[in-house]
Amino acid sequence: MSHNDQRKPRPRPTISDVARLAGVSISTVSRVLNDTAPVSPEVEQRVLQAIEMLNYTPHLAARNLAVRKTETIGLLLPEVGNNFFAPLLRGVENAIRPTEYQLLVHASLRVPDPVPWRHSPIGEHNADGMLVFVNSIDPAELLRNYERGFPMVLLFFPPPPHARIPYVGFDNTTGLCQVVEHLVQVHGRRRIVYLRGPLGNVDSDEREAAFRQTMERLGVPVYPELVARGNYSAYGGEQAIQELIDRGVDFDAVFAGDDDAATGVLAALRRSGRAVPEDVAVVGFDDIPFSVHLNPPLTTVHAPVEQAGYVAASKLLSLLAGETPELATRLPVELVIRQSCGCNRA
Amino acid sequence: MSHNDQRKPRPRPTISDVARLAGVSISTVSRVLNDTAPVSPEVEQRVLQAIEMLNYTPHLAARNLAVRKTETIGLLLPEVGNNFFAPLLRGVENAIRPTEYQLLVHASLRVPDPVPWRHSPIGEHNADGMLVFVNSIDPAELLRNYERGFPMVLLFFPPPPHARIPYVGFDNTTGLCQVVEHLVQVHGRRRIVYLRGPLGNVDSDEREAAFRQTMERLGVPVYPELVARGNYSAYGGEQAIQELIDRGVDFDAVFAGDDDAATGVLAALRRSGRAVPEDVAVVGFDDIPFSVHLNPPLTTVHAPVEQAGYVAASKLLSLLAGETPELATRLPVELVIRQSCGCNRA
DNA sequence: GCGTTTTCTGAAAGCGCTTTCAGAATAGCA
DNA sequence: TGCTATTCTGAAAGCGCTTTCAGAAAACGC
Numbered sequence: 100m101s102h103n104d105q106r107k108p109r110p111r112p113t114i115s116d117v118a119r120l121a122g123v124s125i126s127t128v129s130r131v132l133n134d135t136a137p138v139s140p141e142v143e144q145r146v147l148q149a150i151e152m153l154n155y156t157p158h159l160a161a162r163n164l165a166v167r168k169t170e171t172i173g174l175l176l177p178e179v180g181n182n183f184f185a186p187l188l189r190g191v192e193n194a195i196r197p198t199e200y201q202l203l204v205h206a207s208l209r210v211p212d213p214v215p216w217r218h219s220p221i222g223e224h225n226a227d228g229m230l231v232f233v234n235s236i237d238p239a240e241l242l243r244n245y246e247r248g249f250p251m252v253l254l255f256f257p258p259p260p261h262a263r264i265p266y267v268g269f270d271n272t273t274g275l276c277q278v279v280e281h282l283v284q285v286h287g288r289r290r291i292v293y294l295r296g297p298l299g300n301v302d303s304d305e306r307e308a309a310f311r312q313t314m315e316r317l318g319v320p321v322y323p324e325l326v327a328r329g330n331y332s333a334y335g336g337e338q339a340i341q342e343l344i345d346r347g348v349d350f351d352a353v354f355a356g357d358d359d360a361a362t363g364v365l366a367a368l369r370r371s372g373r374a375v376p377e378d379v380a381v382v383g384f385d386d387i388p389f390s391v392h393l394n395p396p397l398t399t400v401h402a403p404v405e406q407a408g409y410v411a412a413s414k415l416l417s418l419l420a421g422e423t424p425e426l427a428t429r430l431p432v433e434l435v436i437r438q439s440c441g442c443n444r445a
Numbered sequence: 446m447s448h449n450d451q452r453k454p455r456p457r458p459t460i461s462d463v464a465r466l467a468g469v470s471i472s473t474v475s476r477v478l479n480d481t482a483p484v485s486p487e488v489e490q491r492v493l494q495a496i497e498m499l500n501y502t503p504h505l506a507a508r509n510l511a512v513r514k515t516e517t518i519g520l521l522l523p524e525v526g527n528n529f530f531a532p533l534l535r536g537v538e539n540a541i542r543p544t545e546y547q548l549l550v551h552a553s554l555r556v557p558d559p560v561p562w563r564h565s566p567i568g569e570h571n572a573d574g575m576l577v578f579v580n581s582i583d584p585a586e587l588l589r590n591y592e593r594g595f596p597m598v599l600l601f602f603p604p605p606p607h608a609r610i611p612y613v614g615f616d617n618t619t620g621l622c623q624v625v626e627h628l629v630q631v632h633g634r635r636r637i638v639y640l641r642g643p644l645g646n647v648d649s650d651e652r653e654a655a656f657r658q659t660m661e662r663l664g665v666p667v668y669p670e671l672v673a674r675g676n677y678s679a680y681g682g683e684q685a686i687q688e689l690i691d692r693g694v695d696f697d698a699v700f701a702g703d704d705d706a707a708t709g710v711l712a713a714l715r716r717s718g719r720a721v722p723e724d725v726a727v728v729g730f731d732d733i734p735f736s737v738h739l740n741p742p743l744t745t746v747h748a749p750v751e752q753a754g755y756v757a758a759s760k761l762l763s764l765l766a767g768e769t770p771e772l773a774t775r776l777p778v779e780l781v782i783r784q785s786c787g788c789n790r791a
Numbered sequence: 792g793c794g795t796t797t798t799c800t801g802a803a804a805g806c807g808c809t810t811t812c813a814g815a816a817t818a819g820c821a
Numbered sequence: 822t823g824c825t826a827t828t829c830t831g832a833a834a835g836c837g838c839t840t841t842c843a844g845a846a847a848a849c850g851c
Contacts, residue, residue, distance in 0.1 A: 109593075111569060113807055124831045129809060132562065136810095137828060150562050154589070157562060159571040160515065161807035163506035164836050184531045189524070192552050201571065204550040206538050216478065216496050216503060223457060225505045225547065243500070247455075333738070362738040388679070392708040394740030459837055470801045475839060482840095483798060507837035510806050 112153040120149035132157065170199055172415060173221030173229030175236055176206040182359065182387040183404055187254075190408025191230065198416060200227070205235075223249045228415050230254055230408075233301060250418040252411045256301045257427070265418070267411045267428045271302055274400040274432040275309035278354055278382050281398075281434060283317050286380055286441040288352035290322065294329030294339055294364070296356050303331075303356065306384070310354065324348050329360035336360030340367040351379060352440075358383035358390045358399055365393060365439075376441040386435050396437035403430050458499040466495035478503065516545055518761060519567030519575030521582055522552040528705065528733040529750055533600075536754025537576065544762060546573070569595045574761050576600055576754075579647065596764040598757045602647045603773070611764070613757040613774045617648055620746040620778040621655035624700055624728050627744075627780060629663050632726055632787040634698035636668065640675030640685055640710070642702050649677075649702065652730070656700065670694050675706035682706030686713040697725055698786075704729035704736045704745055711739060711785075722787040732781050742783035749776050 114132075118125045123142055130136045131146040138146070149155075163169050172195060176184070188204070195202060205220040219240050221229050228250030231241065238259060244251060245262045253266035282288040293310050296303030307326075314321050327343065329336040336355050343350065344367065355361035361383035365375060373379050375395055383390060383399035390397040407430055414424040436442050460478075464471045469488055476482045477492040484492070495501075509515050518541060522530070534550070541548060551566040565586050567575050574596030577587065584605060590597060591608045599612035628634040639656050642649030653672075660667050673689065675682040682701050689696065690713065701707035707729035711721060719725050721741060729736060729745035736743040753776055760770040782788050 111593075111807095114809095115807080125808075126810080126831060127829085130830090133809080136830095139829065142829085155562055156568065156570045158510070158807050160506040160509035161836090162809075164504070164510055164838085165807080165809040167836065169506065178535070182528070182531070184534070185528070188530070188550075188552055201566065202550055202552075204534075204548055206534055206548075216501055220547065222502065224502045333734070362735065366738065389708065389735040389738075392679070392712065392735075392739060457837095460839095461837080471838075472801060472840080473799090476800090479839080482800095485799065488799085504837050507806090508839080510808085511837080511839040513806065 111158070112155045114155075114157070116153055117146065117149045117155050120153065121145040169225060169227050170201065171203050171226045172200045172412065173203045173205065173226035174232070175219070175221050175229055176204065176232045177235040178206065182385070182389075186405040187232075187408040190405035190410075191412040192408075193405075194409045194412030194416065200416075219244070223247065228252075228419050230411050230415060234297075250415060252415045252418070252424075254407065254411050263426060265414045265424050265426050265428070267407050267414070267430065269302070269402050269407070269432050270429040271305040271432070272309040272312075274384065274402070274434070275306045275354070276313045277434040278384075278400060279310060279313035279317065279319075281436070281440060282352045282354075282380055282382065283314075283319055286352070286376075288380055289319055290325060290350045290352070291319070292325045292327065292340070292343065292350045292353040293321070294327055294336060294354065294356040294360055296329070296331040298328075300331070306356075325350055329356045329363070331357045331360055333359050333363035333366075335363065337363030337367045340364045341371070344371045344373075353379060353381050355381060355383050358385040358387045358397060361390070361397055361399070361439075362393065365397075376439055380441050381439040383439075384432075391437065393439070395439045398437045398440035398442065399435055401433045401435045403432070406430055457504070458501045459504070460501075462499055463492065463495045463501050466499065467491040515571060515573050516547065517549050517572045518546045518758065519549045519551065519572035520578070521565070521567050521575055522550065522578045523581040524552070528731070528735075532751040533578075533754040536751035536756075537758040539751075540755045540758035540762065546762075565590070569593065574598075574765050576757050576761060580643075596761060598761045598764070598770075600753065600757050609772060611760045611770050611772050611774070613753050613760070613776065615648070615748045615753070615778050616775040617651040617778070618655040618658075620730065620748075620780070621652045621700070622659045623780040624730075624746060625656060625659040625663065625665075627782070627786060628698045628700075628726055628728065629660075629665055632698070632722075634726055635665055636671060636696045636698070637665070638671045638673065638686070638689065638696045638699040639667070640673055640682060640700065640702040640706055642675070642677040644674075646677070652702075671696055675702045675709070677703045677706055679705050679709035679712070682709030683713045684709070686710045687717070690717045690719075699725060699727050701727060701729050704731040704733045704743060707736075707743055707745070707785075708739065711743075722785055726787050727785040729785075730778075737783065739785070741785045744783045744786035744788065745781055747779045747781045749778070752776055 114125045114128050118128045123146060127138060127142060128146055130138050131143050174191060191202065203221060203226055219236060222244060230252050232254045233256040242259055245264055251264050253264055255268050257266055258264035282291055293307060295307060311321055327339040329339045340353065353364050355364045361381055364381055368375055368379055375381055383397050384402065386399045386401035390399050410428055417424040436444050460471045460474050464474045469492060473484055473488060474492055476484050477489050520537060537548065549567060549572055565582060568590060576598050578600045579602040588605055591610055597610050599610055601614050603612055604610035628637055639653060641653060657667050673685040675685045686699065699710050701710045707727055710727055714721050714725055721727050729743050730748065732745045732747035736745050756774055763770040782790050784790065
């Protein structure tokens with residue numbers, strides 16, 4: 100037999116209880132709560148006292164139903180896996196902190212339910228708008244939401260053609276341009292490995308295009324055998340480099356794709372007796388907190404993830420306020436030079 | 446002038462629209478949606494077709510109001526700052542995935558609003574129960590929630606006296622015992638620095654007690670000048686060790702408190718020309734993903750954070766189902782030996 | 792065939808709040 | 822003092838859904 104050790108709650112006080120105790124109507128209590136119409140100071144005082152005595156908190160669902168808003172912002176994420184998440188959430192929280200919105204987070208790819216009225220875990224049934232992280236929503240679902248006028252802001256991927264959905268990303272082109280210039284012009288590297296992110300990842304594609312463009316501009320060939328897939332993970336980075344080494348491929352630098360992958364790259368190089376940066380220079384992307392502590396401290400492109408979260412949430416708040424935020428925002432990135440490239444900065 | 450580029454939404458279809466199209470009452474539609482009473486197959490088919498044609502999704506607030514449940518689990522966190530968060534959330538999500546609950550995350554210490562009816566960001570006004578992370582709720586608020594019978598599970602701190610609230614933590618005692626034994630018995634260290642976590646942190650206090658107890662059992666003195674505060678941060682760890690070094694204090698090992706602090710400890714030692722582990726052994730706690738990539742790879746106590754999230758959420762689901770979960774759960778930890786202690790394992 | 796039970800369905804009430812309209816009381820002005 | 826405007830308040834309707842009760846029709850058993 101189950102027995103609930105938690106004590107049974109008295110029913111929650113309602114607005115009617117407050118009204119009764121204060122000797123007024125529920126309309127008056129609502130007016131005091133929401134400051135929607137004048138109430139005499141004496142009555143207001145009685146209402147506030149009743150609220151305090153009863154420890155009354157408004158029932159959010161009732162309020163949401165009556166005002167036809169959820170006062171909730173959704174954040175749709177894929178499976179939580181990397182170091183992006185904490186700074187992103189921090190940025191989002193910083194933006195919504197002064198508002199009345201609450202943040203609903205969905206962070207997994209749930210198995211679709213076999214009932215036709217259950218769509219995305221976050222949508223207009225439970226939020227006023229949402230932030231959508233790359234790879235966390237079915238494109239058809241995204242389009243459906245857009246066509247219904249559900250406010251959204253995209254993170255790290257652009258909207259479908261003809262859909263005017265604001266999005267926030269990084270200036271991948273400038274970042275990769277800086278990486279290549281630094282490796283080629285400062286350190287004289289000529290055989291540079293490019294590790295891709297996951298298949299179909301927009302950031303990865305953009306970074307690769309910029310990589311190729313800059314290499315061509317500088318007159319350095321991109322060898323096909325030097326392009327592999329690190330999948331933005333330590334494991335992927337390590338496997339990819341180990342494979343190149345096993346195949347006897349010659350290279351003097353690695354752009355690892357991101358910092359997670361860079362750690363795997365460093366491990367594979369260390370295990371194979373390659374010195375970093377003397378034999379092989381290594382550069383990452385993200386500048387996660389740990390990168391400075393690696394050995395050698397990682398040269399990487401600093402991507403302002405927290406700011407991305409803040410900007411995205413700010414755009415969504417604008418949309419919700421009936422404004423028109425800028426459609427595409429590319430946050431500037433910056434090459435942070437430490438030691439893994441061959442420089443000697445901390 | 447503001448102009449909203451998002452197209453105006455048609456009003457959302459309601460249950461009445463579905464009923465009208467299917468030629469039945471809203472009661473029947475509700476019965477089909479919720480499988481609460483028999484409906485003839487012919488009628489059910491008509492209803493499902495209407496739902497699909499109208500792309501109907503139930504209005505969550507209406508449903509919540511009618512059933513007097515929110516079908517929401519709250520997760521109350523302090524400011525998102527460390528590497529705990531992603532695995533914790535992953536564990537929570539894994540537990541609630543097969544259920545109908547949605548996860549509401551509050552991850553900042555908002556300034557309290559100056560209105561008397563606004564309490565905790567998460568409470569019975571917007572959730573059916575919540576997980577409370579250490580240092581994320583005012584103790585009076587916690588007690589108030591408990592007295593109202595609001596289901597809660599605590600993460601990494603025990604409940605107030607006489608409050609029977611389930612909690613999940615780690616077996617700090619065994620973890621620290623293993624650390625001390627390893628440093629003393631295997632590596633012969635005698636002057637071990639203990640870096641504390643934030644003031645009042647339960648984990649920190651428990652680990653210190655176990656540290657002292659094991660040191661005494663092994664006949665190794667705990668020198669007062671070797672106990673300092675690293676605050677569970679890289680910065681704190683670095684500052685604390687730098688100060689000991691500056692004061693000329695002699696030590697041959699450091700228990701850093703957690704892995705974040707250990708990175709700071711490594712940095713300070715490196716800058717001061719101390720070799721790790723030859724001159725000073727270093728041990729952390731948590732085993733965050735990056736620890737294996739440090740130089741040297743960090744010997745640390747593996748704490749199953751994801752499992753903690755999973756167990757905590759499972760306990761809360763039990764409470765919500767009217768069951769009585771085990772009150773205190775201590776998850777086992779395990780010393781993961783790498784190289785920073787003086788061993789030579791990867 | 793008749794009485795009883797089961798299946799199915801719609802109407803009405805209600806969840807807890809917001810908002811609008813009507814009316815009473817008060818204040819201001821000529 | 823009388824008229825008009827303003828302030829304040831309560832009653833009622835409604836947000837979109839769930840649930841209960843009543844009643845009709847069908848099925849079952851003797």
